[in-house]
Amino acid sequence: MKGKWQQKGHEAERRLFTRMKGKWQLKDHEAEKQLFTRRLAVAAVIVALLFCALIIKLLNLQVVQYEYFSARSDGNRLHSQFVPPARGLIFDSQGELLADNQPIFNLTIVKEQVEDLDSTLAYLTTLIRLSDDDIEQFQNRLSRNRVPFSSVTLRYLLSEEEKARVAVNSHQLAGVAIESQFVRSYPLGSLTAHSVGYVSEINREEMNALTDAEKENYGGTYHIGKSGVERTYEELLHGTVGYEIVEKNNRGQIMRRLDRADPVAGKNLTLYLNAKLQIAAEQALGDFRGAVVAIEPATGGILAMVSKPGFDPNLFVTGITNDDYSVLVNDVVNTPLFDRSTSPYPPGSTVKPFIGLAGLQSGTIDYEFTIQDPGYFRLPGVSYRWGDYTLRTAIGGGHGETDLRKAIYQSCDTFFYDLGHRLGVDSIHGFLSQFGFGDNFALDVGYARTGVLPSRDWKMESRGEPWYPGDTVNASIGQGYMWATPLQLATATAILANRGAVIQPRMLKAVDGVQFEPLNSNSKPDVFTDDADYWSYIHEAMTMVVHRPYSDVFRDYGTAYESIAMQDRAMPYIMAGKSGTAQVVGISQEILSSEDIVVSDLNKDHGLFVSFAPAMHPEIDPKIAVAVFVENGEHGSSVAGPIAKQVIDSYLLDILRLNFHAADLEVGEVSVSQLDD
Amino acid sequence: MPRRRGVSLLPTLHIDPPLLIGVCLLCAFGLFVLNSATGGDESVIQRQGIVMVVGLIVMCAVAQVNVHLFRRWAPPIYGAGVALLILVLFVGAEVNGAKSWIDLPGLPRFQPSEIMKFVVPALLAWYLASRPLPPKFKHLFWSAVMIVIPAGLIVLQNDTGTAIMVFMSGVFVILLAGIRWRVVFAGLFAGFLGSPVWYLFLAQAHQKNRILTFLDPYRDPTGAGYNIIQSQIAIGSGGIYGKGYGNGAQSHLDFIPESHTDFILAVLAEEFGLLGVLFLIGLYLFVLLRGFAIAYAARDLFGRLLAGSITLTFFLYVFINMAMVSGLVPVIGLPLPLISRGGTSIVTLFIGFGLLMSIQNHHRQKFF
DSSP states (O other), rough: OOHHHHHHHHHHHHHHHHHTTTOSTTTHHHHHHHHHEEEEEEEHHHHHHHHHHHHHHIIIIIIHHHHHHHHHHHHHHHHEEEEOOOOOOEEEESOOOOEEEEEEEEEEEEEEGOOOOOHHHHHHHHHHHHHHHHHHHHHHHHHHHOOOTTTTEEEEOOOOHHHHHHHHHHHGGGGGEEEEEEEOOOGGGGGGTTOOOEEEEOOOHHHHHHHHHHHHHHHHHHHEEEEEHHTHHHHHHHHHHHEEEEEEEEOEOOOOOOOOEOOOOOOOOOOOOHHHHHHHHHHHTTTOOEEEEEEEETOOBEEEEEEEEEEOOOHHHHHHHHHHHHHEEEETTTTTOOOOOGGOOGGGGGGGHHHHHHHHHTTTTTTEEEEEEEEEEEOOOOEEEEGGGGGSSSSSSOOOOEHHHHHTTTTOOOHHHHHHHHHHHHHHHHHHTTTTTSSSOOSTTOOOOOOOOOOOOHHHHHOOOOOOHHEEEEEEEETTTTTBOHHHHHHHHHHHHHOOOOOOOBSEEEEEEEOOTTTTOSSSOOOOOTHHHHHHHHHHHHHHHHHHHOSTTTTTTTTTTTGGGOOOTTTSSSSSSEEEEOOOOOOOHHHHHOSSSHHHHOOOOOOOOEESSSOOOOOOOOOOOEEEEEEEEOIIIIIIIIHHHHHHHIIIIIISSSOOHHHHHHHHHHHHHHHHH | OHHHHHHHHHHHHTHHHHHHHHHHHHHHHHHHHHHHHTTSSSHHHHHHHHHHHHHHHHHHHHSSOHHHHHHHHHHHHHHHHHHHHHHHHHHHHEETTEEBBBTTTSSBOHHHHHHHHHHHHHHHHHHHHHHSSSHHHHHHHHHOOOHHHOOOOOOOHHHHHHHHHHHHHHHHHHHHHTTTTHHHHHHHHHHHHHHIIHHHIIHHHHHHHHHHHHHHHGGGGTTTTTHHHHHHHHHHHTTOSOOOOTTTTHHHHOOSTTTTTTTHHHHHHHHHHHHHHHHHHHHHHHHHHHHHHHHHHHHHHHHHHHHHHHHHHHHHHHHHHHHTTTTSSOOOOOOOOTOOOOSHHHHHHHHHHHHHHHHHHHHHHGOO
């Protein structure tokens, strides 16, 4: 019924329409419906086809390329990052911290997440102190090989205020973050700048020098030891890198930590260095430029090694600014970056005890041997006179009749010119080389220079000239071709104090609290003498340098008596010493042309002093051997001597608190009085 | 017997049960996905739910209106719509770069261009249904004018996406009305020839950029290509079974931009995998088939053409969004119907469904 009614309706419509238009064939509803239905079918087919295309695309993405996109997704969110190990701490022998790790806050940037680096930097400049230097260093760090999406430090050491300002504006600083980091700090500052050294950012050459395994190990490390102990023991101090797999969001924020392999911290090192003594030595140098090296004769342990002036090693840790650096570099007079303690100078008269011992051991001279000193020396058949430098300011004559003992305590050049000439260069070279001259005996101060202990071969090789007898004459008073570092002088003095038992200077005493014994610690043979009394003789002569007082006899006092023993009548121990004064050779034109320098000051001789104590003690072996070098100090005995005395006082009396019993003192006094005759 | 009463109640209310079920399923699934995409942001879900309820109410309301009222009123409504479009050019409020909103005090803010998606096909259906089919060239010309005027105005509003949809909703009517294939192919050929001209002389920089990015997203992987690369990674890494609800690393770590709106398919594909996308396509197909059925069964040409156009426009929405997110077509800023977060756009969709229901359940005969 319903259907019929509908049909009628259509008829009605058709009729109505056609009548209006007056044409029959124009509106054919059945045909139009079929046309529409066909079109709808075509549309449905197209819809189906397009959905098929979509599904094929999805199949391709989600099934065919699933592995690839899955990895990409993980790569997006998972970041393997290195966890740097804590660098080992460095302690002095008493457990005082010499190198510590302190947390600092740095401003870092992930370049990939910054939309416009220049404008971000410009904006940051308004928030924190940011010098051109910081930006330049930042650009350098950026240009190095680095893992994508890793953060690069823009500014170290943010202040609390700067931190707050960055945090408040963080919404405008995509890719910018504040990261905390442990960095080296050196509590003693410039005091240990040369000996302990410092760490600083790894540079490209250092990175390239690492093996692949090492590069991996340095993945999270920004710093590397550049000098001193920090460099020597880099391997022990660094530790082993750890890993961490973290999930990061698209702004680089860490959302979760998924896996972690803990780093192994570097080893803690204990040095022989004694911070108190280091401070005392630095203070003893006063306003002078120079170096002090103190060695424990029993072990070779370096108790103090000072080069003055130093510099603040903390500046280098977080990247020294150009200004600070140019101040250090351009100070051509004080050269704070230059390590005087391991650099060679003419040792002057400080070599005389060794030459004397060589004379005794070789049988060239004996205790009875004397010369008549006219104040100069002349080689046979040569008219040139080698003057006695020690007498330059004195008036007239020489030392008169002089034996080895007097030649040492009076520092008689003429005697040693003669002795040196008798010994010959070969024998001097052979004997002195046993004390480490011309060599680096140090076990872990690899950067120390070796100086020069001249020989015929050496001269032919380096100068292309044969050895002349006059060269021997110069060398026998520690001038001419003879060069030695303060470290070498302290070493040789310690061996002398040890009566020939050779020690090799060393910094490292213990690793993680366990006594450290290097493999090559006994590679050098001891110094042998036919008669053990030779050592006592030399020790005695050296104590006279310090303790032999003035008397009626012309020129018969110890050269350092006035500046050392006379100043401290209550000195509870006996000190053996030898002064030296070395001519300054070759001041560079650069220094001479510098305006604010009194050139005459720089032409002044260097003062040196070597010593050990306590000497000639019946029970206590020598505890310390010291070499003092005072640049342009003019006098060894009067300038360098008291410095050595202060260092020894500090060590024996303040640090070791040795109790020189009354009985011992008496012995000491007796022996001193005996020396007086 | 409550069940029987329920079934018989809906037709009385002019509600089409299959379409209602399909739309409700889509809404529910949409809310479910949106919940994950927003990281469980309740305020967003609540708002979306409210919008959907409002949409359902609007749908029911529209369904009550006899479709022939729309037919009769199509020309004046069209005229009013065009007037509003012109008005918008002068007093419109700008949102997201498109100056397409009318923001009158006391009235909810709305976009006249959205309504044109129905007004244009309604006018064309009205126009062509009373002309002999297939349409003659003269009729085609006037049809084209009827399409181009509002579409052009919407382009002027800087809302190319909507302009394309309005344009296509009109084109669908013409295609369904039986335009001769040779004209269709001639048009396609002209478009093929014209596209280089468009690209070289008419296309704006950002449009060219989108096309270049579509061809090679890696030419600027952190800039223009970032969206499509990240969304492809999300889809691809979802695999067949997906990473599980709420486990989409790409979306939860904010690698997918616009993950609540245009790129929500990437979230779905990542968390539910290929099966999830197929399920969604299935739901859409169900709704589309119902739309086709309504168009097929419509009593008269006007209803058929309008129903067909609404259904195809809905399909175009679905397809363009899915194809763009998966990298099949260049990025065009269109949401995924009923899944993406939205306001007016969702209500507009419901108006479409309401029209379909009206076409299905109102018999023209009652007018006679």
